[in-house]
Amino acid sequence: MRGLLAAALAAALLACAHAGDDVIAVSGQEHLDELIAKHPFLVAEFYAPWCGHCKQLEPEWAKAAAALKGHNPEVVLVKVDVSAEENEGLKSKYSITGFPTIKIFRGDASQPSAYEGPHEEEGIVNYLKKQAGPAYKKLESGEAVAAAREAAEGALLLAYVASDASEEFKTFAEVAEALRNDLDFGYVTDHSLVEECKGGDCASPFVVIYKKGESDVPRYEGKFKADQLKTWAVAKSLPLVIRFGPPSQMKAVQKAFEGSLPRLVAMAPEDGVSDELMEQLSQASKASNDLAVILATETEGKRIIDYYGAKPAGKVTLLLDDPEAKAKYLKRDVKPSDVPEFVRDLQEGALAKWMKSEEVPATNDEPVRVVVGTTFEEEVFKSGKDVFIEIYAPRCGHCVKLKPTWDELGKEFQADGSVVIAKMDGTINDVPTDQMVVRGFPTLYFVTADGQVKKYEGGRSKEELAKFVRENCTKCGKAKPAEAEDDVEAEAEEAAEEEKKDEL
Incomplete structure (x- = not known):
């Protein structure tokens, strides 16, 4: 044994x-x-x-x-x-x-x-x-189409193209290769195999998406260009309304936040999710070629609500986040019937941009100046000074460790009126510029008086930080305090008097 x-x-x-x-x-x-x-x-x-x-x-x-x-x-x-x-x-x-x-x-x-x-x-x-294997399959019978729909994990994009040698097929293949991780792809060259084509002629190319558990079958009606088809396919492969929270929906949430799709986020109390609200959100999803619609209740969706800092306070709130335009739009205390108006106002450019921001501090005279979302542009880019700003998170260990050093740095340059040492809580304030990318905390940027942006990636000792400021500032040391200017003027007057005496 x-x-x-x-x-x-x-x-x-x-x-x-x-x-x-x-x-x-x-x-x-x-x-x-x-x-x-x-x-x-x-x-x-x-x-x-x-x-x-x-x-x-x-x-x-x-x-x-x-x-x-x-x-x-x-x-x-x-x-x-x-x-x-x-x-x-x-x-x-x-x-x-x-x-x-x-x-x-x-x-x-x-x-x-x-x-x-x-x-x-x-x-x-x-x-x-x-x-x-290949990113797509050619389906040559009704049974093959049915089997592909059944086998698809989430969604199947089915295309009818005139032939395997057509330009439309090449575009389809390009999109399938690019999105093979997101959905399944199949194509036919016989339009009668597409259920939505039965009873009428379908011109090539013809594209639909079948989604598990949904009767809605989106049909692509835009120009048959790869980029446009990709954007549409990503948006339409998602559920009409993605529920933030359930594990089965989180992959769809992840997809919605990965790319440049605009996101309509409905934030609601648990008892505020009515059939009418779901219907209006579904209709908004159907009506748009590139909109991801997400429902977040105040319990299940707390993480996403905290992320946006919208504070719905027991009322239904709509937030539209457009990553490509780097803009957000907010409407509080809405009724379900307000959803189409909100989307329409957005399309017509009638909504004002909204920004996540703390209140402007009542006093702001410490060595390290506090910046918030709504004052960022004025304080950092339009101050006429060199600004070294830390974007931090209060509970970040590295940020806590840096705080006393950053305070000391502020004290060192406080007397120099041309340099500002600043900080902003990046968890509750938006950074309203695409010149600064914040992927972790703390993130440090130096902005010169003329608007040049430089990311700091050096050591975190006070000496290293101060050296960086002196090497990159455009005015530091050149602006003298008022008392110093008075001394210079007095010295000049004394010198002038001495010259007069010499002449006499």
Whole structure:
């Protein structure tokens, strides 16, 4: 018995060793480039040896690599230790900020796509098999169309094109490749296979989206251009109204916030979600080609309500967030029947922009000046001074650690009227400029008196911060306090008197 157990253990260890051998360890940019050029479908795990999630993934990654060995088309799994000196450049090139990060390369080292699948063997294998195959299927019977609709995880985009050689087909294929992670794609060259075409002629190209659990079938009616079709497909593949909170809806929420889609967020108390409100929100979703509609109740949707800082206070509130225009619009205490008017006013440019902002402080004479959303433009860009601003979060550990140093920096430059050391709470105030990107806290920016913006990424000691200010300021040290100016004038007058005496 003991011998059998030993043999079984040895076999298991050997199998594990072989599985690990199927994952290629990458050593530097040149090595990765060679592998990508050699293998048309390569999946790279970027990891750190100390990361607990990476340790959990390692055996699953190895088993998945072994299971995918010999798959047609070929699927190659590699791993990149970003803590290794030779891989430091890969970490920055691919913006690896968390671990593990998995990216898919399809023959081009410069354009990887995100891996959005599971982290266990079976899920990894199934996800990558689907990703390695074509982004779309040709459906040649009614049964095939029905099966594709049933098999789609969330939504199926079905296109009718005149032929596989048409320009419309090329556009469809381009969109399918770009959005293969978001929805399923199928196409037909016989319009009678499309249910919505029965009983009438459908001109090529004709595109519809079928969504699980919804009877609404959006039809594309815009110009057949890839960018426009992509925007429409992303918006229309989402549920008509996404509910913030339920796990089944969170992937749709994530998709709504990933791109440049405008987002209509309805914030409501738990007892304020009426059938009429849901119907009006659904109609707004149907009527727009590029609008994601989200419902957030004050309990389930607290995170998104806090994120926007809209404070609905027990009333239904509508907020339209347009990332591309970098603008938000707000309407409080609305009735369901107000929804179409709100959307119409927005389209007609009749709404005033709204900004998340604290109240302007009553007094603001500390060494570090407090900036809020509504005073940002005036205080930072139009002050006529050099401004060094910290955008922080009150509960951020790094921000708490920096606070005494930032206060000392404020005191050091307080007497110099040409430099302002400032701060703004980035959790409750919007940064109303696209010249400053805030992805974490604290974020430090220096804005010169003439409006040049420089991000600070140096050390956080008072000496390093002060040195940066002196090296980049345009006026510091040149503006003298009023008392100093009086002294200079007095000295000049005395010198003039002495000259007169000499002349006499």
